[in-house]
Amino acid sequence: MLCNLCPRRCNAxxxxxxGEGYCRMPAAPVAARAALHMWEEPPISGARGSGTIFFSGCSLGCVFCQNEKISHQDFGRPVTVERLREICLELVAQGAHxxxxxxxxxxxxxxxQVLEEPLPVPAVWNSGGYDRVETLRALEGRVSIYLPDFKYLDPKTAERYSAAPDYPQAARAAIREMVRxxxxxxxDESGLxxxxxxxxxxxxxGQVNQAKAVMDWVSEEFPRGTVLFSLMSQYTPWGDLSRTPELxxxxxxxxxxxxxxxxxxLGLPGFCQERTSAREEYTPPFDLTGL
Incomplete structure (x- = not known):
């Protein structure tokens, strides 16, 4: 395939x-972990956990990525689409919400492809927010919950930290499409x-003003109660930050x-992460569990 799935539109x-594109990944899936995860937002993790499947590679280049073993170093195992569907059902059998x-x-x-036949539980799209609207539209009716990051509203900051100066424009458009x-x-009746x-x-x-700008946009863009906002404080210095010592x-x-x-x-409904979340142990082990 010649790939234009993400906003970089490599045509690789x-x-x-x-895989010859920015993400470096082949067309067939490569994953690093599939397991129940208890540290998502409460209505997603619930009491039994969210059935997380971590893909390898990435279309962003965040210098601070805590998942760099899979996003930058491409650790993972190839799996077939058929096996990926089996993994989803195995996680459901383990109790995944x-x-x-x-x-x-x-x-x-x-x-x-995996969602051609609906799963017995909601499907969650958990992305960095750097998505193309056209790509998202192909998923309409298959994804029930969108869980995007909104990292920056400033192009220069997005370029410095994620090598994506078009990130603010792409993320705004993607999130609007997700909410649509x-x-x-x-x-449900139990709050999931x-x-x-x-x-x-x-x-x-050093980027609190960036956080405030993002919250302003969300507050102005969507009527109260339309979306939930998750303010995360789990940042932990990670990887080679020699070019961005301020981080x-x-x-x-x-x-x-x-x-x-x-x-x-602002009255934004949602979640505020506690400071104790800023620990390396909150990053799951990428050890091919569940594959």
Whole structure:
């Protein structure tokens, strides 16, 4: 396939064995872990966990990525589409409240095939927010829950930290499309999310104004109660930050408190992560579990 799934639109050749695009991945799926995950937002993890499937490779280039073993170093195991469907059903049998495709942007064609026949639980699209509207439209009716990041509204910051100056424009368009597809959040009787969009933002060191700008956009763009907002404070210095030394520290308490207060003043419904989440052990082990 000649791939234009993500906003980079590489038009790169991806065969079942070889990937020449920015994501470096072949057309056939490569994954690093499939297991129940308890550390998503409460209405997604619930009591039994979200059935997460972590894809290898990435169409972004975030210098601070805590999943760099799979996103930058491409660790993972090739699996067939048929096996991927089996893995989804195995996770459901283990009690997963939903099936959570993590970093799926460059495997949108695979997710679409897996979901040709609906799963018995909601399907979650858990992406960095760097998605093409055209790609998302091909998933309409198959994905029940969208869980995108919204990292930046400033192109220069997006270029410095994720090598994607067009990220703000792409993410805004993608999130609008996600909300159009899902409509307002809808829950079951126990409070689990059945359908809707949850927008995440990871606070970065020295970037509280960026967090506030993102929250302003969400508040102005969507009527109250349409989406949920997840303000994340789990940032942990990771990888080679020599070119971005300003990121080589944890968040200060004042940065977190300022962002949380701003979210509360806006009246954004959603979640605020506790400071104790900023630990390396919250990154799952990428050891081919469940594949």
């Amino acid at each position: 050749l991806r065969t079942d064995m070889v 939903n099936i959570n495709f993590v970093n799926p942007t460059h495997y949108a064609h695979v997710v679409r 597809q899902t409509g307002p959040c809808r829950f 999310l059945l359908q809707g969009t949850v927008i995440r933002h990871l606070i970065l060191p 080589n520290r944890r968040l200060r308490r004042g940065e977190m408190e300022s962002a949380i207060a701003y979210m509360q003043n």
